[in-house]
Amino acid sequence: MRKKDCFYLGKIAKKFSFKGEVLAYLDTDEPELYENLESVFVEFNGQLIPFFIEDAFLHKNDFLRIRFEECDSEEAAERLIGCELYLPLTMLPKLDGNKFYFHEVTGFDVIDTKLGLVGKLIRINDSNYQPLFEIDSNGTEVLVPMIDEFIERVDRDNKQLILHIPDGLLNLYLDK
Template sequence: MELFLTGVVLKPKGLKGELKVKPVTDFPESFLRRREYYVGKTPKDVVLRKVQSASFHQGFAWLVLEGAGSREDAEALAGCGLYVTRDALESMPDDRAYIHELIGLEVFDEAEGRVGKVSDVLQMPAHDVYEVDTGNRKVLIPAVEDFITETDLQKGIVTLRRFKEFL
């Protein structure tokens, strides 16, 4: 089963097991709708937990999960990830993509042809950066309109301009 990280448990609040969660999703409001998460330190050691209550305040989700009804139970979950399955992911607008959809795309330069594959997407404060594996080395390309001219998930390609500037 493929799981996707959607939040990280930061710390407990109060005595009844409420958890402060940092969203790592473009859809933080989804924390108010989701009824279950796979919870664990890694995707390999997760346990399915139902949501008993959820709220959102000042950029953080506040959850009470089944089986974590005390402060001690909640403290044990600090640092855990909250994961969802692919079918539980929110639909992206047509001009956006999930990171897992971008990794593996073939990368082409408008003038040079194929230059490599997207091997990772780094989330930086200003914008994402695509790590492109050329076969010889990895090159970082800012994911901005000045360099990325097209991303076509159906064709499995990213087209850029001025790739040689990054070599």
Template sequence: MASIVPPALNPAKSSEWFVVGSVVGVHGLRGDLKVRPLTADSDALFSATRLLLVDRTGKELPVVPARVAPHKGIFLVRLRGLDGIDVVEGLVGREVRMRYDDLPELAGDEYYWHQLQGLRVVDRLRGELGRLDDLLATGAHDIYVVNGPFGEVLIPAVGPFVLAVDLDAGLMTVELPEGLVPEADDL
């Protein structure tokens, strides 16, 4: 199960924008931006044909990436027409957005976060667990955060625990390892 891009919205249209990361600094004299992706294994920026940089007030700056390169757990992004450190320093702190229609196709058993967020989660034995609300990125694998009748349940986003995803039905079926939720006789 891959959950590589956590966007801010569920797309009604493929032309909508979602948050892919944030500008955390500048690199070099040519004006590369240091962009930290929202999830560690995200490589969506490589396929972006345009970006939207949004400041804290909501002001948007549409830009076109000229170069994207990985660098020590972040990305270095050079923007077309914005050359030099003096030109880009004011962009630090902005949110980086890209369009859904720029996302590459995934393999059959992989999903983007915007496809999974909000799914109803059902355990094969325990029944309804709640809604998939959040994603925690860890070094080993992602963790799904589900909120429902058992409170907050953290589910490893790996094959042995995630049995099926049915996007049309809005449903994820899981098999929880022991100890993640109280057993009936513990209640």
């Protein structure tokens, strides 16, 4: 399995018991969706390795307590700490309306409700407190805060992200 065909689910944070169980932090708003997994891909030494799950259940909201098959000691669990967990993109729940996954809208045309085509969405930068749409507008990088009130519509059929960008924001970047 290739990483580009998967989505990031979370990271193994720490050991839980002397029997090889681990606690994985899940990077999701709905951790309960992942309680009954049969397996996950664990990134180990740069490779995605399938790990089969013997038992898993939620632990303190955002953590999943996992017992992997053939991981039955503290030492085995220790080797997994810090490893990232992935699942195939096909396992993502479908979203509709104006809800979207970041990877889903990459490459969409960004349309402003007043000014028209702004450019192509390169990526969503979520490394700061406020996620930003990074848009390529004819070679100029335009940053627009990813705020619900700015998102007019996600048009999946035409691969367009229609935004209501506040007056003056694009003027900071473009001669519009």
